[in-house]
Amino acid sequence: MSQRPCLKTMTNQHSYYETMYILRPDIAEDEVTNHIEKYNKLLEEFGGSILDSQMRGKRRLAYQIAKHREGIYVQLSHQGDGQHIFKIEKAMRLSEDVIRYMTVKQEGPLPTPRSSNKNSEQSEKTADENSNEDKKSKDKQTKSADKESTSNKDDVEAKDATETQK
Numbered sequence: 430m431s432q433r434p435c436l437k438t439m440t441n442q443h444s445y446y447e448t449m450y451i452l453r454p455d456i457a458e459d460e461v462t463n464h465i466e467k468y469n470k471l472l473e474e475f476g477g478s479i480l481d482s483q484m485r486g487k488r489r490l491a492y493q494i495a496k497h498r499e500g501i502y503v504q505l506s507h508q509g510d511g512q513h514i515f516k517i518e519k520a521m522r523l524s525e526d527v528i529r530y531m532t533v534k535q536e537g538p539l540p541t542p543r544s545s546n547k548n549s550e551q552s553e554k555t556a557d558e559n560s561n562e563d564k565k566s567k568d569k570q571t572k573s574a575d576k577e578s579t580s581n582k583d584d585v586e587a588k589d590a591t592e593t594q595k
Contacts, residue, residue: 444508444534444535444536445480445506445507445508445534445535445539445540446477446506446507446508446509446511446514446532446533446534446535447504447505447506447507447532447533447535448504448505448507448514448517448518448530448531448532448533449502449503449504449505449530449531449533450468450502450503450505450521450527450529450530450531451490451494451500451501451502451503451527451528451529451530452464452500452501452503452526452527452528453495453497453500453501453525453526453528454487454497454498454499454500454501456501456526460526461484461501461503462484464503464524464526464527465482465484465503468503468505468517468520468521469482469505471516471517471520472505472507472509472513472517475509475512475513475516475517476509476510476512476513477507477508477509477513477514477517478507478508478509479505479506479507480506480507480508480539480540480542481504481505481506481540481541481542482503482504482505482506483503483504483505484501484502484503485501485502485503485504486501486502487499487500487501487502488500488502494528494529495528497528500528500529506535506540508539514532517532518530518532
């Protein structure tokens with residue numbers, strides 16, 4: 430009898446779930462936060478633990494769903510025994526504001542919670558400002574190089590003119 434290698438995942442890898450759900454686009458922003466809090470609370474009540482919850486914003490759908498061309502995407506990463514998924518999906522199925530939902534089992538390092546959207550927007554602005562400064566410095570370098578090449582051309586032309594006069 431030969432032994433087969435163990436098919437267990439690595440010890441630093443964990444199983445968790447990601448639920449992506451899409452809310453109707455005509456919902457007010459405060460209602461969206463109420464829905465996110467509602468599903469987060471339900472998930473904890475049903476025995477799951479929330480790893481990360483993010484509102485991904487309003488995006489265009491690939492195809493029309495319930496006469497909507499856009500939707501508000503929310504991503505929810507959570508852990509649990511798997512029994513909580515049926516209950517949370519049932520709550521989403523019964524809601525008129527959720528137009529699609531899907532839960533996927535993930536394996537790998539646990540996701541780290543992201544900072545709030547305001548902080549990420551500020552860091553994006555800072556990154557944009559840095560890239561703008563880089564562009565400006567490159568433009569200055571290019572302009573100075575152009576000036577040098579122009580002055581070199583002028584020198585060559587002046588030299589040619591003096592040589593032809595001789």
